[in-house]
Amino acid sequence: MYVLITGASSGIGMELAKLYAKAKYDLVLVARNKDRLDHLASELKSENIDVIVKPFDLSDLAQCDLLFDEIKSLDINIFINNAGYGNLGFFNETQEDLELNMLDLNIRAVQVLTKRYIQHYSTGTVVNISSMAAFLPTPTFATYAATKSYVYNMSRAVNYELKRQKSNLRVLTVAPGPVKTNFNQRAKASINRGMDQVKCARLIWKGIQKRKDFIIPGFLMKMVYLMTKFTPTKLLLKASYRIQTNK
Numbered sequence: 001m002y003v004l005i006t007g008a009s010s011g012i013g014m015e016l017a018k019l020y021a022k023a024k025y026d027l028v029l030v031a032r033n034k035d036r037l038d039h040l041a042s043e044l045k046s047e048n049i050d051v052i053v054k055p056f057d058l059s060d061l062a063q064c065d066l067l068f069d070e071i072k073s074l075d076i077n078i079f080i081n082n083a084g085y086g087n088l089g090f091f092n093e094t095q096e097d098l099e100l101n102m103l104d105l106n107i108r109a110v111q112v113l114t115k116r117y118i119q120h121y122s123t124g125t126v127v128n129i130s131s132m133a134a135f136l137p138t139p140t141f142a143t144y145a146a147t148k149s150y151v152y153n154m155s156r157a158v159n160y161e162l163k164r165q166k167s168n169l170r171v172l173t174v175a176p177g178p179v180k181t182n183f184n185q186r187a188k189a190s191i192n193r194g195m196d197q198v199k200c201a202r203l204i205w206k207g208i209q210k211r212k213d214f215i216i217p218g219f220l221m222k223m224v225y226l227m228t229k230f231t232p233t234k235l236l237l238k239a240s241y242r243i244q245t246n247k
């Protein structure tokens, strides 16, 4: 039985791969950087599992389709759409081509791969990694936060449809708060704070094992989530602007 993880070459995806390898699942690892994937694969093979490396740029829809065609004969029980990135900056200053590429990876790839999976497989779980940023408009991270709102809303709604259809498929949604990974460096944030990536992956893993519909890793972030439900958007914007402009 295979677990496929996109964005497995670093951060949360890499830690999830290590956890599933320890639990003796076979793995399909996807990201752009083949060397990093090969290195991880050779480390994980010591667990006597099959590890397949698929170096693809998922911001290109044609490559999403190619990936799916290459893996659809495998018994993939868990498909984790984890690859994603953000780009910090004021909307009138950030690079448009980067933002459009972010939409392609954070939204279009997740959309297409979720659809392909639930149309092809009759049982299994898609896990879509959203973010706490999904729950509040986020100045200086406007586009990123909006992509994660899309992932959140699409994934929760599709999961509900599947339940009502009495399907054996599920789409789980994960909304991590800040995690110390390469994400911050790629987003051009000057600080790298948050939950440890190993801890975050462990909490996600537990949520997936329990087949939770929605996973927020960590008590603090669960409280923040509740707060976003009861705080006026005007106040949330003020708080989020202050946090973001200190990054």
Ligand SMILES: NC(=O)c1ccc[n+]([C@@H]2O[C@H](COP(=O)([O-])OP(=O)(O)OC[C@H]3O[C@@H](n4cnc5c(N)ncnc54)[C@H](OP(=O)(O)O)[C@@H]3O)[C@@H](O)[C@H]2O)c1
Residues within 6 Å of the ligand: 006, 007, 008, 009, 010, 011, 012, 013, 030, 031, 032, 033, 034, 036, 056, 057, 058, 059, 082, 083, 084, 085, 086, 105, 129, 130, 131, 132, 175, 176, 177, 178, 179, 180, 181, 182, 183, 184, 186, 194
């Ligand atoms: N870290 C946080 O604070 C945080 C908080 C909430 C949500 N998240 C979400 O968690 C997920 C994982 O992020 P992370 O924190 O683990 O960051 P990370 O360490 O930067 O990992 C991102 C992964 O995505 C892959 N990736 C990036 N662009 C890709 C592309 N075009 N095609 C295929 N793979 C690509 C990267 O590999 P290559 O560079 O080799 O392609 C890498 O393996 C993301 O969706 C992120 O939005 C992160």
